[in-house]
């Protein structure tokens with residue numbers, strides 16, 4: 001899974017050059033001008049995005065990001081630009097941030113855009129990386145990986161396409177006719193495409209994919225360039241990607257003011273939605289999100305399994321979200337400047353070492369350390385070695401939830417328990433036990449954890465898993481500098497409180513803090529820190545909460561299924577993919593965050609908001625499908641268990 005960073009040299013005239021491909025990154029006759037003439041004008045931009053709510057540009061070969069910077073600059077200076085611009089780009093060899101800055105320095109006219117891109121430049125990790133610009137109006141989704149692997153997995157229709165691999169003779173992998181068919185699969189009706197090459201094989205492949213291809217005078221020394229308009233023959237259907245039915249009424253009600261609900265509120269509000277958040281309790285963060293501090297960290301597996309990939313996305317997107325909120329002036333209490341994940345035993349430690357070696361991840365993301373190095377990093381002697389995650393750490397969820405709700409400007413209706421939901425004339429009404437309407441909106445989002453299935457069943461049981469935290473004075477573990485996880489976790493908070501967690505019990509329904517669970521937490525802590533086996537300090541206090549866990553450890557994020565329709569269609573649906581399951585209109589879930597609420601919340605918010613607003617999703621289609629709330633209904637129907 002290692003990505004090889006780009007190797008960049010310079011031509012005599014200063015043009016960035018890739019020795020591994022024996023080609024330049026842009027025309028020697030001027031990069032920004034080439035981008036404007038070949039790629040933007042070739043797609044009739046900016047004219048074609050005028051007045052559009054959402055417009056999507058897709059690019060093969062992100063390289064220096066020059067085409068992106070020029071597009072961003074054009075959008076910023078265009079008074080009739082689309083409301084939201086999505087730019088999706090594939091890249092196999094990401095540049096280092098230093099190389100990026102050196103290359104960008106050649107274009108002072110793009111300095112502002114370049115600084116914004118460099119500030120958010122992701123680690124060279126495979127998968128999707130979503131970056132936001134200009135308050136979120138422009139979104140860049142960078143897809144790091146080989147085009148042959150990642151393009152067929154994209155499910156994002158484009159309005160304009162920039163084909164910008166190195167020259168077909170030097171970089172044939174980017175121009176395979178079979179691969180170029182993806183252009184036809186993903187083109188939205190009326191989509192256009194542009195490229196600097198006029199190679200016959202490319203023209204033929206695009207024509208076969210349903211494009212009317214035209215040769216125009218080229219830029220600089222090049223004789224010709226291509227533009228193309230998607231105009232498939234009648235027998236060739238336009239893209240069959242399911243598009244979520246959209247509503248123009250940008251009003252939503254969200255039930256649940258925990259991590260899940262607050263994050264959806266913030267993401268929808270960033271798209272101009274008016275939000276009402278309803279909670280049964282008198283204040284936000286009163287459910288499981290009431291933990292004083294929780295951990296946020298990656299997950300590694302030798303085969304980079306789906307769960308690890310999703311967690312990678314959730315982790316990076318959460319970090320970026322927290323930084324964005326903090327930069328906007330919201331006071332967050334948390335620290336993500338390094339965290340240790342201690343092995344449970346020798347076998348586990350050896351497995352961790354071999355996984356780290358096998359994955360070859362960037363050290364800024366995760367690295368294996370032996371016991372003494374890991375102990376030195378944390379400031380306390382640990383029982384074993386394990387992973388060191390330099391960007392991981394902890395967060396106080398209540399401060400994050402407050403920041404998200406404040407940023408969203410949501411109307412907060414607390415002390416209001418939703419007894420049932422009814423849909424009348426396209427509006428979802430949240431109704432209390434007295435039959436009074438608490439609030440109504442075209443879209444309803446269930447972020448109310450265990451109580452959600454009662455309001456709209458989805459045939460995937462959420463396990464109720466009790467957990468208890470123990471709060472000690474910080475002096476109980478003197479010297480601890482960073483959060484530590486393993487058989488237990490230990491976090492020192494900003495107010496010098498030590499949070500020790502946590503028990504995990506499916507049987508216990510008690511919401512009272514128990515002495516037995518405090519003892520269990522302290523005993524587990526002894527397994528992390530050999531010099532602190534017998535903590536005598538009496539716990540100051542504690543917390544109990546109930547996680548909503550799923551059997552496959554993945555959250556439920558998306559449109560909720562229509563179980564009646566699924567029942568009546570029965571086996572007709574059995575062979576279908578999960579995204580073809582019938583849905584109840586306008587009702588969505590952000591549920592089942594289990595032990596990873598801090599990790600799923602930001603990504604879940606962005607995924608749901610993208611889905612509801614009809615935009616490209618932030619994650620690969622198979623990852624979105626893995627979190628689909630209809631997956632339980634599909635499985636049970638296939639097993640004949642959905643009567």
Ligand SMILES: Cc1cc2nc3c(=O)[nH]c(=O)nc-3n(C[C@H](O)[C@H](O)[C@H](O)COP(=O)(O)OP(=O)(O)OC[C@H]3O[C@@H](n4cnc5c(N)ncnc54)[C@H](O)[C@@H]3O)c2cc1C
Nearest residue numbers: 256258259260280287288289294295418467545596597598
């Ligand atoms: C002991 C413990 C330790 C944990 N440690 C970590 C950790 O280290 N890292 C991490 O990422 N996660 C951790 N978690 C998990 C994390 O706390 C949860 O995943 C997260 O808080 C779930 O957020 P939520 O918004 O889905 O649910 P909640 O925070 O429970 O919010 C649901 C809200 O819905 C409201 N509600 C329910 N029904 C209704 C209704 N009918 N009408 C109106 N309102 C309603 C509730 O009042 C509640 O406020 C831990 C959990 C526990 C219990």
Ligand SMILES: C[S@@+](CC[C@H](N)C(=O)[O-])C[C@H]1O[C@@H](n2cnc3c(N)ncnc32)[C@H](O)[C@@H]1O
Nearest residue numbers: 061062063064065066067092093146147164166
């Ligand atoms: C001409 S450069 C792109 C320049 C870029 N569009 C810009 O505006 O700066 C071609 C890019 O394609 C990338 N590339 C080459 N082979 C690839 C592959 N198989 N999959 C994905 N990207 C690839 C290269 O790393 C390089 O960054």
